[in-house]
Amino acid sequence: MNARILVVDDDPALAEMIGIVLRSEGFEPSFCADGAEAPAAFRSVRPDLVLLDVMLPGLDGIEVCSRIREESGVPIIMLTARSDTTDVVGGLEAGADDYVVKPFNPKELVARIRTRLRPAQRSDRDVVQIGDLVLDVAGHEVRRGATKINLTPLEFELLLALASKPEQVFTREMLLEQVWGYQYKADTRLVNVHVQRLRAKIEEDPDNPKLVLTVRGIGYRAGS
Amino acid sequence: MPRWFDPRAWWRRLRRLWRSSLPLRTITATVVLSALAAAGVGIAINISVASSLFEARRATLLTLSQNATIQGQRVFDDLGGQQDLDLDSYLREAVSTILSAAATRPGGTKYALQLTPGANVPVASAQTNSEDLDVAAVVSPELRAAVQADTEGRIYSQSVALPLANGSTVPALTTGSVVDIEGVPYELYLVYDISDTQQSLSIVQLALASAGLALVVLIGAITWVVVRLVVGPIQVAAETSRRLADGELDVRLPVHGDDVLATLARSFNGMAESLRAQITQLAELSTVQQRFVSDVSHELRTPLTTIRIAGTVLHDRRAEFDPETARTIELLHTQIERFEALLADLLEMSRFDAGAVALEIEHVNIARLVEDAVASMDALAESKGSELRLVAEGGFFEAEIDPRRVRRIITNLLGNAIDHGEGRPIEVWVDSDRDAVAIAVRDFGVGIAPEDLGRVFDRFWRGDPSRQRTTGGTGLGLAISLEDAVLHGGWLEAWSAPGGGSCFRLTLPRRRGGVLTSSPLPLPPGEAEAGEVEAGEREPAAPRLATGRASGRRNRR
Numbered sequence: 133m134n135a136r137i138l139v140v141d142d143d144p145a146l147a148e149m150i151g152i153v154l155r156s157e158g159f160e161p162s163f164c165a166d167g168a169e170a171p172a173a174f175r176s177v178r179p180d181l182v183l184l185d186v187m188l189p190g191l192d193g194i195e196v197c198s199r200i201r202e203e204s205g206v207p208i209i210m211l212t213a214r215s216d217t218t219d220v221v222g223g224l225e226a227g228a229d230d231y232v233v234k235p236f237n238p239k240e241l242v243a244r245i246r247t248r249l250r251p252a253q254r255s256d257r258d259v260v261q262i263g264d265l266v267l268d269v270a271g272h273e274v275r276r277g278a279t280k281i282n283l284t285p286l287e288f289e290l291l292l293a294l295a296s297k298p299e300q301v302f303t304r305e306m307l308l309e310q311v312w313g314y315q316y317k318a319d320t321r322l323v324n325v326h327v328q329r330l331r332a333k334i335e336e337d338p339d340n341p342k343l344v345l346t347v348r349g350i351g352y353r354a355g356s
Numbered sequence: 357m358p359r360w361f362d363p364r365a366w367w368r369r370l371r372r373l374w375r376s377s378l379p380l381r382t383i384t385a386t387v388v389l390s391a392l393a394a395a396g397v398g399i400a401i402n403i404s405v406a407s408s409l410f411e412a413r414r415a416t417l418l419t420l421s422q423n424a425t426i427q428g429q430r431v432f433d434d435l436g437g438q439q440d441l442d443l444d445s446y447l448r449e450a451v452s453t454i455l456s457a458a459a460t461r462p463g464g465t466k467y468a469l470q471l472t473p474g475a476n477v478p479v480a481s482a483q484t485n486s487e488d489l490d491v492a493a494v495v496s497p498e499l500r501a502a503v504q505a506d507t508e509g510r511i512y513s514q515s516v517a518l519p520l521a522n523g524s525t526v527p528a529l530t531t532g533s534v535v536d537i538e539g540v541p542y543e544l545y546l547v548y549d550i551s552d553t554q555q556s557l558s559i560v561q562l563a564l565a566s567a568g569l570a571l572v573v574l575i576g577a578i579t580w581v582v583v584r585l586v587v588g589p590i591q592v593a594a595e596t597s598r599r600l601a602d603g604e605l606d607v608r609l610p611v612h613g614d615d616v617l618a619t620l621a622r623s624f625n626g627m628a629e630s631l632r633a634q635i636t637q638l639a640e641l642s643t644v645q646q647r648f649v650s651d652v653s654h655e656l657r658t659p660l661t662t663i664r665i666a667g668t669v670l671h672d673r674r675a676e677f678d679p680e681t682a683r684t685i686e687l688l689h690t691q692i693e694r695f696e697a698l699l700a701d702l703l704e705m706s707r708f709d710a711g712a713v714a715l716e717i718e719h720v721n722i723a724r725l726v727e728d729a730v731a732s733m734d735a736l737a738e739s740k741g742s743e744l745r746l747v748a749e750g751g752f753f754e755a756e757i758d759p760r761r762v763r764r765i766i767t768n769l770l771g772n773a774i775d776h777g778e779g780r781p782i783e784v785w786v787d788s789d790r791d792a793v794a795i796a797v798r799d800f801g802v803g804i805a806p807e808d809l810g811r812v813f814d815r816f817w818r819g820d821p822s823r824q825r826t827t828g829g830t831g832l833g834l835a836i837s838l839e840d841a842v843l844h845g846g847w848l849e850a851w852s853a854p855g856g857g858s859c860f861r862l863t864l865p866r867r868r869g870g871v872l873t874s875s876p877l878p879l880p881p882g883e884a885e886a887g888e889v890e891a892g893e894r895e896p897a898a899p900r901l902a903t904g905r906a907s908g909r910r911n912r913r
Contacts, residue, residue, distance in 0.1 A: 146662045153665060187654055213654040235661040235696055238668050305728075316732065320718070320759065349719040349754050 134160040135249050138179035140170045140196065141211065142189055150183065153238045159245070167191030171199045179206065181248055183241075184228070186212045186219050194222045201227035205284030207248035211236075224325035229286045230312060231322075247313030248286070262295035262354050263343045265334060274334070286311065287330045294344060294354040303351040327352060378590075379583045386579040387572055394568040405560050413553045414513055414529060417460075421511045421531035421546050424458035428544065432537045447484055458546050466518075468495060468545040472504055472534070486547075493519055494530050494547050503532035503543050518549060526551040589617045593624060605632040646710045649703065656699060660692075667692045694830075701832040705815065708839040715758040715843055717868050722762075722793045723753040726786050729766040733774065741779035742799075744770070747882070748786040755793045756868040761840040765848070766795060768833040769860045773799040776858070785881040793864050794877040800857035804850070812850050813838045837862075847872060851879045 137154055141147045142165045154161040164173040168190030174182065182200060186193035197208055210223040210231040220231055230244055260267040266275050272288055274281045283291065289311050294302060302310075304320040312322060327346075331338040345355045373380060431450040451467060458465045468485035485491055494516045502512045511533045518528035529548045534541050592609065599607045608628060609621035671689040674682040707713050730744050737744045766784075773782045777799040785796040804812060811817050816831040834848075841848040844864045852858035859880035865872055 143658045143662070146658055146665075149662045149665045153669065156669075213657040234657040235664040238665045321716070349721055 134158055135180040136160045136162065136177060137181050137183060137245065138162050138164060138170075138174060138177050139183045140164045140167070140173070140188065140193070141183070141185040142166065142187075143185075150238075150241070153242065154245075157242050165189075167193065167196050170196045174200055174204075181207045181209065181245060183245075184208055184210050184223075186210055186223060194219075194226045197223055197226040197228050201284075205282070205287075207285065209241075209244055209248065220319070221321060221325060224322065225329070227284070227329070229284070229326075243313070250313075257296075260292060260295045262291065262298065263356065265291075265295075265343065267292055267295055276334075281333055283330070283333060287326065287333065290326055290330055291334070291344070294352060298354040298356065301347045301350055301353045307351065323352075379580070379587050382583050382587075383576055383579050387576045390575040391568075391572045394571050398564045398568045401564055402561055406557050409553055409557055409560075410515075410550075413550055417529050417548050417550075418511050418513055418531060420458050420460070420548075421513075421533060424454045424546060425509075425511065425533040425535060425544060427457045428454035429535050432535060451484065454544065454546075458548075460548060464549050466494075466547040466549075468543075468547070469535075470495075470500075470543045470545065472541045472543055485545075488521060489547065490519055491545070493517075494528065495532070495545050499530060499532050499545075500543065503534060503545075506534055509534065516547070518547060527554050586617075589621070593620065596624070596628075600628055600631070605635060642710060645706075646712050649706045649710060649712070652703075660696060660699065664692050664696065698830045698832075701830040701836060704836055705832055705839075708836070708843075713839075713843060715868075716760065717756050718759055720755055720757050720759045720762070721753050722755050722757070722788065722795070723748045723786050725759055725763060726766060726784060726795055729763050729770065730784055733767060733770040736771070737774050737782065740774050740777070742774055742777045743781045744784060745781055746784050746786070752788050752790060752866060753786075753793065755788070755864060755866045757793075757844060757864055758840075761843065762862075762864070765837040765840050765862055766797070768837050769795075769797040769862070772833065772860070773797050773801075776801040778802060780857075783882070785877055787876040787881075788866065789876040791866055791870060792872055792874070792876055793866055794861060794875045796859055796861040796877050796879065796881045798857065798859040798880050798882075803854045803856055803858045804852040805854055806852075809850055809852055813848070845870065845872065847875065849879060 137159050139147050139150055139154075139161050141150070141163075144165065147163050147165065151161045151163065162173070162177045162179065164170050167188035170184075170188070170191065184193045184197060188196065191199075193210060193212075197210070200206065200208060207230075208228045210220075210228040211234060212219045212223065212231055213234045223231055229248055232241055232244060258269055260269060264276055265281070267273075267288070268275070269292065272285065274283055274288065274291065290307065293307060293310050304323040307323050308314040308318045308320070312318065327344055328338075331341050331344055334343055335341045342355045345353055347353055428450055431453045447469075451469070455465060455467060458467070466486040466489045468489060468491045470485075470491070496514060496516070499512060499514045506512070511531050513529055513531045516528050516530050517525040519525050527550050529550050531546050531548070533544050535544045536542075589609075596607050596609050605628070608625045611618050611621045611625070667685070667689050670685045674685045677685065726748070727746060730746050734744060770782070770784070778801040780800040782800075783796075783798040785794075785798065787794055813834050815835045818831055838848045841862055841864070846862060846864035849861045849863075850858065851861070861875060861877060861879045861881075863872055863875040863877075
């Protein structure tokens with residue numbers, strides 16, 4: 133079955149053009165042109181991935197992103213016209229997994245979509261332990277004791293990458309390649325923001341992390 | 357030595373205080389000058405009082421000596437005829453008469469009776485003096501000479517220091533006169549202890565000094581009050597100006613009365629008001645400008661995205677079209693890319709102009725960042741036949757920088773070097789010291805003409821219009837790089853030797869907000885022996901340009 137992709141963009145020409153590209157790549161696009169209608173469209177379409185423009189009439193993309201995140205961990209890729217802090221970091225902090233800057237290359241967009249839709253990375257173990265957390269690799273679940281912690285697929289992969297090799301320090305570039313699928317230099321803010329979001333969910337005190345540690349000047353590693 | 361006792365630090369602190377405090381300088385000057393004046397007046401009064409006190413005392417003592425001499429002479433005259441009297445009792449009686457006539461207080465007067473040298477002595481010498489009196493110390497040869505030369509029966513006097521038994525001295529007055537003992541001239545010296553006069557003088561001096569000191573302290577206090585009255589409003593004005601300069605545009609000075617300070621306050625408030633109006637207007641313009649840039653950005657980028665996707669879709673299928681259409685599609689594709697790069701650079705430039713850029717500082721290993729940037733340009737360099745050589749010397753490579761911007765600068769410099777490197781190797785140097793990191797990109801191509809070197813950072817400036825461009829430069833690359841460097845508080849400098857290639861050196865402070873004083877790398881690096889030869893071709897304006905604009909930018913943000 134083809135992956136369903138919800139394209140939320142108010143520019144009809146661009147939406148149609150993206151639709152042509154997606155269909156030619158074997159995806160099944162749906163469209164929504166108004167931010168205010170996007171959450172409802174999301175519920176009816178049940179997409180596998182959302183492409184979300186930042187500037188939207190009705191409800192802006194960042195707000196739409198937060199609304200979707202409240203009910204689902206589905207991958208969200210933001211389409212932004214500006215690469216400066218407010219739009220990108222705002223979108224990432226609202227829970228977007230990744231972003232592409234207009235004008236983007238269609239191949240780049242497709243590559244980003246495929247990375248987010250690919251099956252979870254293989255781990256040689258079924259269960260990975262990090263601190264007092266247990267990661268069920270096959271079930272994509274994280275538990276602290278009996279309590280289940282809700283992570284998005286991206287956050288799960290990020291945590292799994294760190295937890296699988298607790299002895300290794302990961303640079304931001306390594307994480308960008310392993311978790312986001314970037315083969316070249318990308319924006320390290322992706323890593324920074326998602327580590328913050330991950331910490332907020334799994335750390336008992338996010339300001340004083342014990343599970344995902346910062347290695348100053350290098351990157352991150354798993355705490356013991 | 358403890359730190360707080362470092363005398364140089366104290367001296368520096370004192371000098372700073374002196375320079376910075378107008379009240380301190382005013383009060384010090386007033387106190388010093390009035391102290392000098394008081395001291396001058398005090399000394400004059402002291403001299404006049406001392407001399408009149410002494411003169412009065414001397415006149416009294418001279419009269420006293422005169423009487424004593426007359427009475428003594430009378431005793432000598434009366435006793436002279438009585439032959440049965442022995443010399444000792446004769447002298448004792450005369451001396452006691454003299455002393456009782458000359459006494460100021462019991463034991464206060466001493467005497468000496470000396471035979472005038474050269475006189476004809478008919479009887480045994482009658483020389484005598486007070487037991488504890490050192491005659492030589494209190495009767496000077498000059499006094500003796502004056503007394504011996506006397507013919508009119510006058511009294512002579514001289515101030516002396518009278519040694520006491522305990523070794524100290526007291527001020528004293530010696531008077532000398534001539535008495536006639538049975539026709540033989542003797543000199544009679546009377547020594548008066550006048551330390552009581554000295555004591556009176558000391559009391560007067562003490563009173564003078566206390567009055568002077570009190571006056572100086574009083575003047576100091578008055579000055580302090582006056583300075584506060586005048587400087588106080590000025591300090592308020594200075595503080596208000598500082599707050600105004602810091603951006604508190606609504607601060608105003610209080611206006612009291614109608615004096616010069618009130619005029620100052622009114623003018624200041626007027627200035628602040630017009631400043632606020634202008635700044636508000638500029639801020640509105642700037643907001644409009646930023647808003648415009650942002651809108652243009654979005655409005656242009658959305659259709660451009662559609663065009664670009666359409667172009668790419670066509671480009672991917674160009675094999676399905678006839679050759680002319682295929683070529684058209686190819687041209688469309690490359691020009692869309694060029695247009696895109698130009699738009700991106702233009703928008704970046706207008707963000708700089710609007711002051712709407714902020715650094716995203718991270719702790720970065722600069723050597724690794726350069727390594728990555730070099731690796732990403734390797735393929736392009738290879739296609740042009742240039743080899744990229746990284747020379748990283750040891751040092752403190754950790755730096756607080758915005759990696760995205762610094763990588764962009766390096767990539768841009770590398771792109772230029774590859775473009776103009778004539779296929780020769782390109783060296784990338786990295787070095788650092790405690791305060792700064794430096795990256796230099798050196799090519800050995802044709803170089804830049806000296807007259808053009810100052811313009812390489814200008815927008816849309818192109819070195820040689822005929823030169824082939826492969827990296828799709830927009831003409832804004834170096835201008836953006838310079839802005840990025842300046843945003844870090846860094847320098848971007850250019851060096852070139854026509855025919856010998858060129859070198860661009862980026863120097864950044866290692867700490868955020870650090871101030872650069874020197875670069876860890878020479879320009880160009882690794883050519884110490886050639887340095888002086890090519891120094892003439894260095895562009896002196898470029899470093900000034902970069903550093904000068906750094907401060908300008910900081911003020912604006």
